[in-house]
Amino acid sequence: YAGTYGAPPPAANDPMWGYFTAIAGQDGEVDAEELQKCLTQSGVTGTYAPFNLDTCRIMIGMLDRDFTGKMGFNEFKELFAALNGWKQNFMMFDQDRSGSVEPHEMNQAISAMGYRISPQTLNTIIKRYNKGGRIFFDDYVACCIKLRALTDSFRRRDTMHQGTVSFQYDDFILCTMAI
C-alpha cells in the first residue's frame, strides 16, 4: 500500500477536473445557471443565443440522483458524455446541415427513435420547440429528454402493455411537472 499516501485524489488527474472546478465555483457543484453559462460559451448550439436554461434544468434533473439540483464532478462528466451523444444524434437528423432540425427532419427523428405519435401530437411538439420553423440543439435536447421521460413514466405504469394508463391526479402532476 506504499505510495497511496499523499497521492492526489483521482479527480485531480482527470483532464476535466480543472474545467469543472472553474465552472462549479466556491460550492464545488454545478447548478443550472452555471451549466447554462458553460454551454453558452462552449458554442455547442452553433448560435450566439444563450443555451436554454430549462434544458439545463432538465439535464441536471435527469442525472441528479441525490436531488440537490446541482452536479458534482461525476455527474458533470456523465452529462458531457450524454450531450455528446445528443449532438451526434442531432447532426444525424440535420440532414441538410442547416444547423437546425426542421419539421420534416424532426418527424423522421421521432419516428426513428421508435415513438408512435400522431401527426397532430407531432405538430404540437414541433410548434412548442421551434424558433422560426427551426429546432435548435438546446431545444432539441429538451424535447428529446422530455419525450423519453414521459414515455418511460407511461410505460412503467402500463404494465399490461395496453397503451392506456390510469393516472391519479397527484401522480399525473408529479410525472409531468418534474420535467
Add this chain to the structure above:
Amino acid sequence: YAGTYGAPPPAANDPMWGYFTAIAGQDGEVDAEELQKCLTQSGVTGTYAPFNLDTCRIMIGMLDRDFTGKMGFNEFKELFAALNGWKQNFMMFDQDRSGSVEPHEMNQAISAMGYRISPQTLNTIIKRYNKGGRIFFDDYVACCIKLRALTDSFRRRDTMHQGTVSFQYDDFILCTMAI
C-alpha cells in the same frame, strides 16, 4: 355612418399600439424571443437575468388561438393583462417581500389556488422551478400556468370526478409536451 370613412383603425388610438409595433418588428407579430427581450427590458422579474424564454413560449401558447406561435396586438394586450394578474398574485405570496417566492411561500400559494398536491409532488415542483432556493417571477408564472393547464387537461377527462383518468399514450404525450 358618416365619419367612419377615413377613421384610423382602432389600434392606432390605443396607447399600447406604438409599444407593440416596436416589439413586433416587420412581421407585425410578437414571437417568443421578441417577448423575452421586451419582458427582460421591462424589469418585471426584478432581476437582471433574462426573462425565461420557456415562460414566454408557454404564455404565447396559452393565448395563441390561431396556432402561429406569434401574437397579434389583441393577444399581446391580453398577455400583458394576464402578466399583471400574475405579478399581483406573486407579490401576494411573497410575504417577506424578498422579491422571490420561497418554498414555504410556494406551498401556501399552491394550496391557496386550490390544488391538492402531496408534499412529495410539491417538493418536486419546487425543486424544478427554484434558483438557489428561491422561485423568481418568470419561473413562478411558468409553474402556475403549467400546473393550471395540466390540471385543466386532467379535469376535462375526469368526467366522473373520480380523481383518476385513463390516458391513451398519444393523448398523454399531447397534453404534456404542449406546455
